[in-house]
Amino acid sequence: MKNKIFKNSITAVILFFTIVSFPQDKSSSIITLDLFYTKIKSQKNPQIIDARGPEEFALNHINGAVNFNLESKNYAKSVAALDKSKPVFIYSIGAGRSVWLANELLKNGFKEAYSLEGGIANWIGNGKPFYANSKSKLSIAEYNKIIADNNSVLVDIGSQYCAPCKKVKPILETIKAQYGDNLKIVEIDLEDNPQVIADLKTIKVFPTLILYQKGKIVFKKEGLGDLKKDVDGALAQSN
Incomplete structure (x- = not known):
């Protein structure tokens, strides 16, 4: 009966994920990167759990992590294999699935379960050790050259699996159409360029937008916000 209830709760959360993306709310299970590390x-x-989908896990993950796919039929079996007396460290793309899983484990008798604030973005984005199945398409040297060779550069850093990141794309198209060659737009996804994100050592969440002018950062935005307005304002001040 208990396993059936647990399965039903898993089904409910999966359905919820297909409708909305989790906010980075402050849960008792969320801890900072430094404390998590x-x-x-x-x-x-350490019991490190990657709560993302299997395709995301295959591309990159924290060293030593195992994948707990919430949609898998073996999910309950995977949970049963964990040691309840030891801490469990959980992360996802942000802090949605990881928060849910950490809280579920705590409800089901686990002594300690922690969710990483900012998820995999925070871990890789601050240069912590990770596995990637391919080399980054863009090097940090090439990144720096783009910044140096262009007067104005807008960098979009995110992931193909991040729901808020997808909302940035049409805004970037509008900005691109307005400014043309006067603004270089660079899109960096975790799946293609994890090492560049790690080398920057300044990314805490996805999406992160950075606007450079003459090689210097004009603004850095974590999350979507009013991106178009901010870009317009910064560029207007420089003219």
Whole structure:
């Protein structure tokens, strides 16, 4: 009966994920990157869970992590294999699935379960060790050259699997149509360029937008916000 209830709750959360994306709300299970990393390092064999889809996990993940696909029929079996007396460290693309899973584990008798604030974006974006199945298409040297060779550069850093990141794309098209060659737009996705994101050591969430002018950062936006208005205002001030 207990397993049936657990399965039903999993089905409900999967349905919820198909409708909306989770906000980065402050849950008791969410901890900062520094604390998450410190706690992991204190464990001999840390239980690290990647709560993203299997295709995301295959592309990149935290070293030593195992994939808990919430849609898998083996999900309950995977949970049962964990040691309830030891901490469980969970992350996802942001802090949606990981928060849900951490809270579920705590409800079901686990002593400690932590969700990483900012998810995989925060981990890789601050240069922590990770696995990637392919080399980045863009190097940090090439990135820096683009910044140096163009007067104004707008960089969009995100992931193909990040719902808010997808909302940035049509806005970028509008900006591109308005400014043309006067503004260089660079789109960097985690799936193609994890090492560049790691080398920047300044990304905490997806999406992150950075506007450079003459090689210097004019603004850095975490999340969508009013991107068009901010770009227009910054460029207007420079003219």
